Amino acid sequence: xxxxPSMLKLGQVRSAIRETFEYxxxxxxxxxxxxxxxxxxxxxSIPPPEVVSETMLNLLRNESPVSLHGxxxxxxxxxxxxxxxxxxxxxxxxxISPDGIYMTCGAAASLTISLHALTEDGDEWIVFAxxxxxxxxxxxxxxxxxxxxxPEVEHFYIDFDAFKKALTPRTKGxxxxxxxxxxxxxxxxxxxxxxxxxxxxxxxxFGHTIYLLTDEPYRELVxxxxxxxxxxxxxxxxxxxCYSFSKSLxxxxxxxxxxxxxxxxxxxxxxxxAICGAGRALGYVCAPSFMQKIIPSCLGHVSxxxxxxxxxxxxxxxxTSYGFECVYPDGAFYLFLKSPTPDAKAFxxxxxxxxxxxxxxxxxxxxxxxxxxxxxxxxxxxxxxxxFKQLALSYFH
Amino acid sequence: xxxxPSMLKLGQVRSAIRETFEYxxxxxxxxxxxxxxxxxxxxxSIPPPEVVSETMLNLLRNESPVSLHGxxxxxxxxxxxxxxxxxxxxxxxxxISPDGIYMTCGAAASLTISLHALTEDGDEWIVFAxxxxxxxxxxxxxxxxxxxxxPEVEHFYIDFDAFKKALTPRTKGxxxxxxxxxxxxxxxxxxxxxxxxxxxxxxxxFGHTIYLLTDEPYRELVxxxxxxxxxxxxxxxxxxxCYSFSKSLxxxxxxxxxxxxxxxxxxxxxxxxAICGAGRALGYVCAPSFMQKIIPSCLGHVSxxxxxxxxxxxxxxxxTSYGFECVYPDGAFYLFLKSPTPDAKAFxxxxxxxxxxxxxxxxxxxxxxxxxxxxxxxxxxxxxxxxFKQLALSYFH
Numbered sequence: 183x184x185x186x187p188s189m190l191k192l193g194q195v196r197s198a199i200r201e202t203f204e205y206x207x208x209x210x211x212x213x214x215x216x217x218x219x220x221x222x223x224x225x226x227s228i229p230p231p232e233v234v235s236e237t238m239l240n241l242l243r244n245e246s247p248v249s250l251h252g253x254x255x256x257x258x259x260x261x262x263x264x265x266x267x268x269x270x271x272x273x274x275x276x277x278i279s280p281d282g283i284y285m286t287c288g289a290a291a292s293l294t295i296s297l298h299a300l301t302e303d304g305d306e307w308i309v310f311a312x313x314x315x316x317x318x319x320x321x322x323x324x325x326x327x328x329x330x331x332x333p334e335v336e337h338f339y340i341d342f343d344a345f346k347k348a349l350t351p352r353t354k355g356x357x358x359x360x361x362x363x364x365x366x367x368x369x370x371x372x373x374x375x376x377x378x379x380x381x382x383x384x385x386x387x388f389g390h391t392i393y394l395l396t397d398e399p400y401r402e403l404v405x406x407x408x409x410x411x412x413x414x415x416x417x418x419x420x421x422x423x424c425y426s427f428s429k430s431l432x433x434x435x436x437x438x439x440x441x442x443x444x445x446x447x448x449x450x451x452x453x454x455x456a457i458c459g460a461g462r463a464l465g466y467v468c469a470p471s472f473m474q475k476i477i478p479s480c481l482g483h484v485s486x487x488x489x490x491x492x493x494x495x496x497x498x499x500x501x502t503s504y505g506f507e508c509v510y511p512d513g514a515f516y517l518f519l520k521s522p523t524p525d526a527k528a529f530x531x532x533x534x535x536x537x538x539x540x541x542x543x544x545x546x547x548x549x550x551x552x553x554x555x556x557x558x559x560x561x562x563x564x565x566x567x568x569x570f571k572q573l574a575l576s577y578f579h
Numbered sequence: 580x581x582x583x584p585s586m587l588k589l590g591q592v593r594s595a596i597r598e599t600f601e602y603x604x605x606x607x608x609x610x611x612x613x614x615x616x617x618x619x620x621x622x623x624s625i626p627p628p629e630v631v632s633e634t635m636l637n638l639l640r641n642e643s644p645v646s647l648h649g650x651x652x653x654x655x656x657x658x659x660x661x662x663x664x665x666x667x668x669x670x671x672x673x674x675i676s677p678d679g680i681y682m683t684c685g686a687a688a689s690l691t692i693s694l695h696a697l698t699e700d701g702d703e704w705i706v707f708a709x710x711x712x713x714x715x716x717x718x719x720x721x722x723x724x725x726x727x728x729x730p731e732v733e734h735f736y737i738d739f740d741a742f743k744k745a746l747t748p749r750t751k752g753x754x755x756x757x758x759x760x761x762x763x764x765x766x767x768x769x770x771x772x773x774x775x776x777x778x779x780x781x782x783x784x785f786g787h788t789i790y791l792l793t794d795e796p797y798r799e800l801v802x803x804x805x806x807x808x809x810x811x812x813x814x815x816x817x818x819x820x821c822y823s824f825s826k827s828l829x830x831x832x833x834x835x836x837x838x839x840x841x842x843x844x845x846x847x848x849x850x851x852x853a854i855c856g857a858g859r860a861l862g863y864v865c866a867p868s869f870m871q872k873i874i875p876s877c878l879g880h881v882s883x884x885x886x887x888x889x890x891x892x893x894x895x896x897x898x899t900s901y902g903f904e905c906v907y908p909d910g911a912f913y914l915f916l917k918s919p920t921p922d923a924k925a926f927x928x929x930x931x932x933x934x935x936x937x938x939x940x941x942x943x944x945x946x947x948x949x950x951x952x953x954x955x956x957x958x959x960x961x962x963x964x965x966x967f968k969q970l971a972l973s974y975f976h
Contacts, residue, residue: 435868
């Protein structure tokens, strides 16, 4: 009897992403930062929109510090929740009242709190591969089993036959992430409609609500005017939106997001109460107060996405011209590239010979691809392209 | 199958403290804010020291926003951890290296993360009544049993006979909170020494480490030059310091604190890894980055405690002169008053007739007392004293 062994293991096992990033730092010390092409981390490389600093400075100068830095209620400052509710109504025609908004310390907190609120022993949560690896940690720590549905590899939407087979009477819910990490794919409306239709049918068949958690840190990060990111509560009543401002406002370290419980949610008051209970049990007293209070002025603002768009176009055009097969990324800041050899880990090792640091898709519960995070300086991409070309030539000569 | 019932219950049951506070708001709407004397909440009433705003403004003006608001490593920004390590060394002669400091979202996160890191099924954690009620929530949610030791009511230190009886082979650890919420008592060095001696003996007897979690949000809130707050890692190797800047810097809403794992901790690297694992499992990606980065400039600064000292002296002197029996509060911002009738809830109801809002000690796992939070405007105390006098007269006439 000493230490919790599963927590010890979680703390000791480094993720492949973090390993690659730290290899990059060591390599940079050896050969110079400019000679290492690190595409491992999903850390925003562009600054927040100016309204963020302006709002912070205004609040610091003009607000009472006792109130600015004081506790808010556990669910968050009511004026902030009202502002979010109004924003969702005007942008997505969503009916989500302020008492359905629960402010959180970012998307990871939104997910863990939602999962703890809903999960009972023996429950199953379904995710679609490739998936953000922390889903497994969050689902298992909430006491449920993670069920992984393999992808359809033409568009990386959803393999609906496989999905239907994964549904069981123990299915508590489904997690979707669109725009997607690691593929960059945005699920189109028709796919969302089919997904929600199946969920409605399964809820009726099994006689209980199947929840849909939508993990939305990348909602605003899309690059083509034609790309629509459907607002999922409009298609399915029992949706919990797990939102974060980390990427839209380039504030990932400051930990601010929310859970939105739509007015249409079955047993809405109970679901919200269970969220409050889970937040309390996990030690989240309230979301950071100062960060909450900048949100009303920042809603609708997004960091300047030109850099990401430029990076995406540069990389996608170049890498496909070198012979690589890539999933066309509508959003987020990831390019999903098919490994020219079935073993993506071996491909990543080969890439390292050209100082290219990529993450094998095995980390995301799916083999044979790599993730290239393009939230980096455009200049680094320019320097990296010859290395990608050499890497391609080593396979497609 | 629908919602987790224990989370639902946690979210639905309001604490007596919160109930009282909300009653106060309703009552203020009826008879005017100035006529309600609300002593229910432990929410700092004095602003942060000036260095807090100055540091925030400096960072916003001079630091790269991408780095200021970016992710730090999960354990926190290394420079911040170094600064805390140096501060603890110079102030408490503590040997706690930067790699033993884990930055958190405040004391509640420090506690939940520590408890999840260490607890295995069947473990027991000991607390001393009266105790902060969330300890029960945090301990039970980590999968352990809360064991409550009744107090000695002369000084509200520790009843060591009762404590020894509470120790079993299943004891994983003990939580102490000094300066104490709700009593305001600071445990003197001799009590800490006896406590740690018993823990060493019990660890040897049972053949495993018994941990000591010290919950320290009130460390700097003491009012007499003669009051020493012993630094517990100096007395016991297996101590985890769960610290928060909420009260010292009057930043409770901003959620910033740390866990300190001393160099003397048995299996230190494993304990730290398990803390990292628990933080990850609970959804704490990193402590708020901007808040972390103000800490090096703010270490050693404390909000101006004159208001709390004035309030304490005013209340203690007046209430004892009216005939009430109070525990002399060395620290924190709570006065613990013996109910003149054994039923403290009935006493609180009686106090309401005089618009005095107090919290019965039953909320803290102990009967017969009330907590008076004096982190309020001194002017409200002046207005409240005649009401306290009338309340006293209704009992001691």
